[in-house]
């Protein structure tokens with residue numbers, strides 16, 4: 099499954115995920131500073147984009163609790179300049195206020211759908227950011243237009259789930275994806291969850307008619 103994960107992401111998003119990850123990394127890089135971290139890094143794609151944008155002296159951390167996923171990330175050319183951290187992002191091994199930027203892509207649904215538990219995890223990200231630090235989150239979203247929403251959810255059910263299952267061999271992973279996408283929070287709801295976790299100046303941008311969104315929040 100880690101071996102087919104990236105191929106399926108690119109195929110099922112028609113390659114859009116690449117531009118979205120780059121945009122998320124570029125937004126986070128605006129924080130400047132010397133310590134950036136990509137949470138739930140998986141195979142490390144967003145961490146690599148962060149690394150490319152980072153000045154030489156900036157440390158880029160890639161955090162995940164799945165060693166097989168991080169094993170794929172470790173094979174990437176930029177990996178020798180990324181510090182991999184095996185940890186649960188709900189209890190981060192970073193000091194208060196010690197990071198300048200935090201990114202997370204396509205993992206919010208994996209953490210939990212419950213608003214209360216998401217607030218707790220985002221509050222953990224808030225804790226490790228310095229005042230002025232940035233949190234940038236990229237995730238699938240709920241298109242505001244009901245016709246687009248219906249088409250998107252049909253696409254997920256009729257194509258993403260069967261194709262993902264067939265190529266990856268993991269029915270559970272792609273059934274989970276297909277069942278959580280329609281239930282996940284809309285962009286404004288997710289902004290509210292970030293605010294409840296302590297983030298200020300929360301803004302978001304809907305992507306491709308709202309099938310995904312990038313949120314940005316500041317720790318004041």
Ligand SMILES: C[S@@+](CC[C@H](N)C(=O)[O-])C[C@H]1O[C@@H](n2cnc3c(N)ncnc32)[C@H](O)[C@@H]1O
Nearest residue numbers: 138139140162163164167186187203204205208
């Ligand atoms: C769908 S993948 C996303 C990977 C990557 N961020 C991307 O954009 O492709 C979700 C990742 O989150 C990781 N994950 C889920 N819950 C986690 C947690 N509590 N702590 C650390 N990693 C977690 C999984 O191991 C997996 O690698």
